[in-house]
Amino acid sequence: MPYGGNDWLALTQEPTLxxxxxxxDPHHHFWDFRSERVPYQRYLLHxxxxxxGCGHNVRSTVFIEARAMYRPDGPAELRPxxxxxxxxxxxxxxxxxxxxxxxxxxxxxxxANLNLxxxxxxVLEALQAASPNRFRGIRHTVTWDPHPEIDNREKEGVLATAxxxxxxxxxxxxxxxxxxxVCFPQLPxxxxxxxxxxxxxIILNHLGGLTRIGPYANRDDEVLGTWxxxxxxxxxxxEQLGPDRCMFESNFPxxxxxxxxxxxxxxxxxxxxxYAASERAALFHNTAARAYRIGNx
Numbered sequence: 001m002p003y004g005g006n007d008w009l010a011l012t013q014e015p016t017l018x019x020x021x022x023x024x025d026p027h028h029h030f031w032d033f034r035s036e037r038v039p040y041q042r043y044l045l046h047x048x049x050x051x052x053g054c055g056h057n058v059r060s061t062v063f064i065e066a067r068a069m070y071r072p073d074g075p076a077e078l079r080p081x082x083x084x085x086x087x088x089x090x091x092x093x094x095x096x097x098x099x100x101x102x103x104x105x106x107x108x109x110x111x112a113n114l115n116l117x118x119x120x121x122x123v124l125e126a127l128q129a130a131s132p133n134r135f136r137g138i139r140h141t142v143t144w145d146p147h148p149e150i151d152n153r154e155k156e157g158v159l160a161t162a163x164x165x166x167x168x169x170x171x172x173x174x175x176x177x178x179x180x181x182v183c184f185p186q187l188p189x190x191x192x193x194x195x196x197x198x199x200x201x202i203i204l205n206h207l208g209g210l211t212r213i214g215p216y217a218n219r220d221d222e223v224l225g226t227w228x229x230x231x232x233x234x235x236x237x238x239e240q241l242g243p244d245r246c247m248f249e250s251n252f253p254x255x256x257x258x259x260x261x262x263x264x265x266x267x268x269x270x271x272x273x274x275y276a277a278s279e280r281a282a283l284f285h286n287t288a289a290r291a292y293r294i295g296n297x
Contacts, residue, residue: 004257005039014262016055017269021280025052025061026288027205027249030087030105031068040253045090049099051252051261059285060106062292063087064179064205065139067111077123080111084130091134107292108134109179114167115158121170128174136292137177137201145183147215159186159193168193172200177291181205184223187230194234203291204234206251243279247288
């Protein structure tokens with residue numbers, strides 16, 4: 001039985017906790033023929049529907065770019081438009097209601113290279129044209145770390161460059177948001193970037209890149225201290241990163257190798273059980289619906 005496969009995940013069965021709580025899953029992917037993602041080379045609408053339809057009240061989801069289904073030719077900067085075209089079709093199929101009540105990809109986050117500076121505007125316009133009713137912004141991951149074990153996505157210091165700032169200002173001018181990922185030592189750089197582009201909505205992925213494996217294994221006192229200081233730099237104080245600015249995400253199918261969607265959201269409900277009802281509503285649904293401008297989800 002393959003580790004992370006559906007048969008393996010089915011070995012853990014739990015009743016659905018608090019099935020009435022509305023959920024927007026604000027971070028998942030779609031792809032096909034993705035050989036580097038084992039065991040999930042294929043994750044399309046049927047797979048997502050099977051995962052979210054196990055008892056929780058998942059009303060909507062947000063697709064986050066995954067470098068899938070790019071156009072095979074044409075200008076390099078416009079090839080990511082193919083991914084948004086692909087997901088727009090899946091979202092339209094979901095919206096028909098044929099696949100159940102959850103509205104998959106109610107918001108779509110594509111990719112554009114902010115290093116293009118002002119030249120990113122026609123790329124963003126093309127992404128909007130590919131999904132006039134669902135495109136909400138882009139993700140440009142900027143992970144950089146000096147350790148070779150870390151998967152770097154950008155050059156060192158990119159958040160401070162004039163080109164990246166110029167591209168971000170275009171994004172803000174168009175009313176679009178920026179999803180981004182960093183490695184946790186970069187959090188102060190992200191804080192400085194946020195101050196430089198104050199009109200831009202920034203959605204920080206995956207707990208700010210907290211890493212406790214590889215070069216950061218067995219160093220919890222140091223690592224957690226650095227991460228906490230970085231989070232404090234991103235928000236003026238930790239209390240300001242409360243439920244109205246946080247969301248519970250699945251990151252499926254990437255994280256599906258560890259647990260089912262059903263078990264994961266049960267865990268979130270256990271974790272948040274001592275929060276007020278309004279705070280839990282924000283964590284499970286309302287913050288995501290607001291950040292990604294999802295109406296009536």
